[in-house]
Amino acid sequence: MHLLVIEDDARLVRLLRRLLTQDRHVVETAETADEGLEVAGASPGLDAVILDVGLPDRSGFEVARQLRRTGNSVPILMLTARDAVGDRVAGLDAGADDYLVKPFAYEELLARLRALGRRPPPRSTMRLTAGSIVLDEALRRVTVAGKEVQLSGREYSILECLLRRPGQVLSRDQLLDYAWPYGAALTPNTVEAYIHLLREKLGPDGAACIETVRGMGYRLRGS
Numbered sequence: 001m002h003l004l005v006i007e008d009d010a011r012l013v014r015l016l017r018r019l020l021t022q023d024r025h026v027v028e029t030a031e032t033a034d035e036g037l038e039v040a041g042a043s044p045g046l047d048a049v050i051l052d053v054g055l056p057d058r059s060g061f062e063v064a065r066q067l068r069r070t071g072n073s074v075p076i077l078m079l080t081a082r083d084a085v086g087d088r089v090a091g092l093d094a095g096a097d098d099y100l101v102k103p104f105a106y107e108e109l110l111a112r113l114r115a116l117g118r119r120p121p122p123r124s125t126m127r128l129t130a131g132s133i134v135l136d137e138a139l140r141r142v143t144v145a146g147k148e149v150q151l152s153g154r155e156y157s158i159l160e161c162l163l164r165r166p167g168q169v170l171s172r173d174q175l176l177d178y179a180w181p182y183g184a185a186l187t188p189n190t191v192e193a194y195i196h197l198l199r200e201k202l203g204p205d206g207a208a209c210i211e212t213v214r215g216m217g218y219r220l221r222g223s
């Protein structure tokens with residue numbers, strides 16, 4: 001399996017990496033929530049995410065919510081420090097598929113990963129389109145006129161936000177809230193910069209779908 005471990009306990013990460021690699025899994029690691037989201041966004045082929053609740057920048061619950069919110073349906077196995085019902089419920093509510101209470105036996109982790117791997121892929125084949133742009137939420141893939149376009153996580157989120165509200169003018173603040181839901185200290189200029197990048201990547205055909213509405217924001221055309 002292709003796995004991502006999001007955990008800030010360096011000893012546990014080293015141990016998991018060693019054991020999982022020995023068992024022929026491909027392991028990526030991230031020590032913070034932000035880093036984990038970036039890696040997850042850039043790795044569409046992930047089979048599962050092992051996600052710690054206690055991370056230095058924000059909680060694993062928020063990571064799970066953000067993954068689901070951006071249409072990423074990768075199975076999530078949550079690691080909770082305590083056997084608290086509240087934590088387990090919060091984890092499942094946030095979009096985790098299963099949880100494991102620390103400390104856990106490695107064999108149990110493997111068993112749970114196998115169980116997650118056996119689950120049928122979600123049937124949701126949500127596709128958002130506008131003109132020649134197609135965003136496949138299940139695959140987290142964007143194509144323009146059938147050609148795949150590689151977008152960063154933020155670019156993807158901004159495009160997704162526009163595609164979800166075709167014909168509607170979205171302000172820079174609305175796009176900021178959607179793509180940076182944790183209130184990072186950013187200015188609306190950041191959105192402009194990302195729209196610029198997005199248009200370049202989408203090419204003339206795709207770029208024509210994103211209309212600038214002066215003094216108001218952006219609107220998606222052609223859906």
Ligand code: CA
Binds near residue numbers: 008052
């Ligand atoms: Ca931790």
